Amino acid sequence: MKVLVVGGEGQLGSTISELSASCGFAEFRVTRMEELDLSSEKNVKNFMSSVDFDYVVNCAAYTAVDKAETERETARTINALAPGWIARYAKEKGAGIIHISTDYVFGGNANTPLAPDMPTAPSSVYGATKLEGEKLVAEANPRHLIIRTSWLYSRYGNNFVKTMLRLAGEREELSVVYDQVGAPTYADDLAGAILKILEVGSHNDKAFIPGIYHYSNLGVCSWYDFARAIFTFAGRNTRVKPILSAEYKTAATRPSFSVLDSSSIRKTYNIEIPYWTDSLKKCLEAFGEIGC
Numbered sequence: 008m009k010v011l012v013v014g015g016e017g018q019l020g021s022t023i024s025e026l027s028a029s030c031g032f033a034e035f036r037v038t039r040m041e042e043l044d045l046s047s048e049k050n051v052k053n054f055m056s057s058v059d060f061d062y063v064v065n066c067a068a069y070t071a072v073d074k075a076e077t078e079r080e081t082a083r084t085i086n087a088l089a090p091g092w093i094a095r096y097a098k099e100k101g102a103g104i105i106h107i108s109t110d111y112v113f114g115g116n117a118n119t120p121l122a123p124d125m126p127t128a129p130s131s132v133y134g135a136t137k138l139e140g141e142k143l144v145a146e147a148n149p150r151h152l153i154i155r156t157s158w159l160y161s162r163y164g165n166n167f168v169k170t171m172l173r174l175a176g177e178r179e180e181l182s183v184v185y186d187q188v189g190a191p192t193y194a195d196d197l198a199g200a201i202l203k204i205l206e207v208g209s210h211n212d213k214a215f216i217p218g219i220y221h222y223s224n225l226g227v228c229s230w231y232d233f234a235r236a237i238f239t240f241a242g243r244n245t246r247v248k249p250i251l252s253a254e255y256k257t258a259a260t261r262p263s264f265s266v267l268d269s270s271s272i273r274k275t276y277n278i279e280i281p282y283w284t285d286s287l288k289k290c291l292e293a294f295g296e297i298g299c
Contacts, residue, residue, distance in 0.1 A: 008033040008209040011060035011102075013093060014067030015039045019107060021163040022194040023064065023201060030202060032209045036060070045089035055096040062205055062215075063097045064105045065090055065144075068137070072111070073258040075133040086136035091143030094151060103150035103208065103215055105201060110157035110189060110223075112138040115262025122268045123155070123219040131259035141219070152204065153219045154197075154272070157265055158233070161194030162293050167230070171237045172296070175245040185231035185249035189265040190223040193286035197222050200278045207276060216275055221267035224283035240288050241296040 010027075014020040015037035027035040036058065044050040045067060055063075068086055069075060075082035090106055097104045111134030112127045129135040144151050160166035174181055200222055208215035228236070231249045238245050252261065269280055 008062070008205075009060045010035045010205060011055075011058060011063040012037040013043060013045075013063060013065045017066050017068070017070075018159055018161040018164040018166060018194050019198060020066035022161050022198040023066065026195070026198050026202060030206070032206045033061075045085055048088070048092045051089060051092040052096055055093070055100070060097075060100065060102055062103045062105065062208065063093060064107075064201060064205075065093050066107050068107070068109075069133070072131060072133045072261075075131065075136065076258045079132050079136075082132055083136045083139070086133070087139035087143055090140040091147050094144040094147035098148040098150070103152070103217075104144060104148050105152045105154065105204065106141070106144045108141050108153055108155045109134065109137045110155060110262060110265035110267055112141070112155065113262055113265055115187075115260075115264050117264050120266045120268035121221070123221055123271060130262070133259060149217060150215065151217050152215065154201070155219065155221050155267060156192045156197055157189050157223045157267055158191040159194055159197070160191060160290065162290065163194070167191075167233065168237055168287070168290060171234050172241065172243075172294070175238060175241075175243045178245065180246040180248055181234065182248045182250045182255070183231045183234045184252050184255050185229045186252050187261055187263055187265075188227060188229050189262070190225070190227055190267060191233055191283045191287065192223045193281075193283075193290055195289070196224060196281055196286055200272065200276070200280075203278055204276050218271075220272035220275070221269045222272050222280070223267045223269055224286050225269070225280050226283040227266050228283065236284055236287055237291070240284075240291050
């Protein structure tokens with residue numbers, strides 16, 4: 008089996024690239040922006056017609072949430088149109104697609120974990136373009152599996168964990184919002200789940216069950232809780248001051264509640280999902296942080 012991974016320079020794509028090196032069930036090809044330009048359908052068509060694959064995993068995204076408010080066309084091209092093109096040309100090859108989406112498709116007004124079939128109501132351009140991308144993928148290719156995730160962090164790229172560790176070396180106290188609640192997701196865990204789904208599909212194509220799924224680490228926390236856990240596990244003495252979202256102005260509105268219900272992906276593919284604090288410890292150990 009051959010797997011094409013789009014968006015290899017991002018957190019999840021980089022992690023899949025690393026972990027897939029030890030996978031014996033498939034041959035992986037990981038693309039980066041300089042190889043596959045997602046700015047036009049022609050580019051996508053020409054590239055995808057030139058390579059062989061049985062599944063494509065689309066990790067590419069325009070993730071500058073605040074900049075998306077003013078760069079709407081660019082965000083829509085990468086987050087909505089390009090996934091639709093990728094799904095369409097995958098279908099022409101008889102290939103399935105795993106497309107990565109986000110908790111930002113929800114409005115954030117719920118108070119119980121969000122199931123995949125709950126109503127969506129994005130409050131930002133980023134969320135709206137990601138939701139449109141989901142719809143275009145589903146319309147273009149019946150063999151689609153859409154995975155929404157939240158609060159992604161890893162050893163790669165820029166993320167909340169890296170930012171907190173950097174700022175801890177610069178300041179004695181940090182202010183972090185406490186009225187936005189969700190669940191962190193360690194990219195190693197999500198990548199492992201994706202690889203397991205692909206392995207299942209490599210043995211039995213009918214076991215690749217289309218639909219929308221959620222994946223985040225188990226548990227619930229605020230960004231304030233997340234920051235405190237980072238410093239506690241890393242043995243840092245940085246003080247964390249809880250503040251309201253209203254005190255931390257951003258161009259794009261963030262969901263106040265985006266805890267994802269990951270039970271369907273766990274049951275369908277028999278995937279074990281770690282608790283968020285356990286995965287955070289593993290990530291910090293990989294960073295070589297003292298105190299882990």
